[in-house]
Amino acid sequence: MKKKIAVVGSGIAGLTIANLFKKNLNFEIVVYEKEKILSLEEGYGIQLAPNSVSILNKIGLSSIDNKEFSNPSNLNFYSNDNHKICDLNLSRFNSEEFKYTTLKRSVLIEFLKNKLFANNLRFGKEVKKISQIKEKLLINFKDNTNDLVDFIVISDGVFSNTKSIVENKSIQPVYNGSIAIRTILKNLPESNYDKNSISLIMLKNAHIVIYPINKKGELNVVCIIRQKLSNNIDLKALIKKEIIPQNKNLESLFENKLEYWPIYTSKKPSKSIYENLFYIGDAFFTFPPTMAQGASQSIEAANELFNFLSKDNKHTPDLFFKKRLERIKVINRRSKLNYRIFHVSNPILKTIRNESLKIMLKNKIFLNNYIGKVYN
Numbered sequence: 001m002k003k004k005i006a007v008v009g010s011g012i013a014g015l016t017i018a019n020l021f022k023k024n025l026n027f028e029i030v031v032y033e034k035e036k037i038l039s040l041e042e043g044y045g046i047q048l049a050p051n052s053v054s055i056l057n058k059i060g061l062s063s064i065d066n067k068e069f070s071n072p073s074n075l076n077f078y079s080n081d082n083h084k085i086c087d088l089n090l091s092r093f094n095s096e097e098f099k100y101t102t103l104k105r106s107v108l109i110e111f112l113k114n115k116l117f118a119n120n121l122r123f124g125k126e127v128k129k130i131s132q133i134k135e136k137l138l139i140n141f142k143d144n145t146n147d148l149v150d151f152i153v154i155s156d157g158v159f160s161n162t163k164s165i166v167e168n169k170s171i172q173p174v175y176n177g178s179i180a181i182r183t184i185l186k187n188l189p190e191s192n193y194d195k196n197s198i199s200l201i202m203l204k205n206a207h208i209v210i211y212p213i214n215k216k217g218e219l220n221v222v223c224i225i226r227q228k229l230s231n232n233i234d235l236k237a238l239i240k241k242e243i244i245p246q247n248k249n250l251e252s253l254f255e256n257k258l259e260y261w262p263i264y265t266s267k268k269p270s271k272s273i274y275e276n277l278f279y280i281g282d283a284f285f286t287f288p289p290t291m292a293q294g295a296s297q298s299i300e301a302a303n304e305l306f307n308f309l310s311k312d313n314k315h316t317p318d319l320f321f322k323k324r325l326e327r328i329k330v331i332n333r334r335s336k337l338n339y340r341i342f343h344v345s346n347p348i349l350k351t352i353r354n355e356s357l358k359i360m361l362k363n364k365i366f367l368n369n370y371i372g373k374v375y376n
């Protein structure tokens, strides 16, 4: 008898695990998504480090049209006056098959969706209740339909409403004190940034990341800026007040349509009360975006859970949770440290930071420990 898996949420994590199980004939997999359709409009970028590209290659990522992604080979660090401090050679972490990749999130989602069969995906489905019936789990949806399954994988993102329903308590992420302002550039304005690399400009209480998202010249710009949470933020005014005084040349980056997201992070991951229910992606743990590992970790978690469940090991809940926890601790610590380093404002500390960066990014042991352990 095939085992049935229900996945809740069709983001990067949910679609990845569905693709991995699609080829395993011992399982039947269905993804339940709250929205009526998968939004493919959103054109913002995502960075995928080699650790996730190696997994996506197993489901055919390399077949994506060559024009639709980029493989930046460097991460260049700049001070607020556009002076290049140093660079990190990203390609040192690449292999022939797995390269640091940047692309539009919508391109990745469309690729993952197109690899599934239509009956793997159900839209307009929101969980109302989950209960245990012998060895199985019964899902009741808000539209009064239900499904009896062997395993449930929850991948409904940072706010994971389903987690609160399942665990029967309110589990909320916390606002990390900054917002992400995002825009797309059709081409790079006159500057000393390299259009084929990732540029990281470190400012007072903010940093900007620019990277190519395809080979058509389009670039993703994201500005992470410390800001009180509010419903109505005038983004152009905020950029003018906080960013432009630090370098007026940065104005040209923010001329197009701007959007913003408040950044939320998780408090603590926890195991489910059910032995056959698992959390992956942001629903398991949401990091600050300063290591650009959120999507990569969603993909890694999907692959780990796929491997454990395929082997039918009765210790899967403990093993999966332990492995994820170890990984999360390392990446969360680095993401938080990066956040503080990128936003240093004291002139003396800035000089120390810049000089230390120059030394550390040449040190192989440091690079292999701080970044290699995450990317490989």
Ligand SMILES: Cc1cc2nc3c(=O)[nH]c(=O)nc-3n(C[C@H](O)[C@H](O)[C@H](O)COP(=O)(O)OP(=O)(O)OC[C@H]3O[C@@H](n4cnc5c(N)ncnc54)[C@H](O)[C@@H]3O)c2cc1C
Residues within 6 Å of the ligand: 008, 009, 010, 011, 012, 013, 014, 032, 033, 034, 035, 045, 046, 047, 048, 125, 126, 127, 155, 156, 157, 158, 160, 161, 162, 180, 222, 261, 263, 280, 281, 282, 283, 289, 292, 293, 294, 295, 296, 297, 298
């Ligand atoms: C500013 C910013 C920049 C980032 N940049 C990067 C980057 O460069 N690289 C990187 O690796 N990561 C990045 N991330 C993080 C990355 O985007 C996320 O970690 C990743 O998308 C999480 O994937 P997910 O599948 O867990 O959740 P999501 O992508 O949020 O998907 C959740 C899905 O569940 C659905 N859903 C929600 N509620 C329900 C429900 N109740 N029932 C059913 N379905 C539901 C949603 O509609 C959605 O389809 C960034 C994040 C931010 C904020």
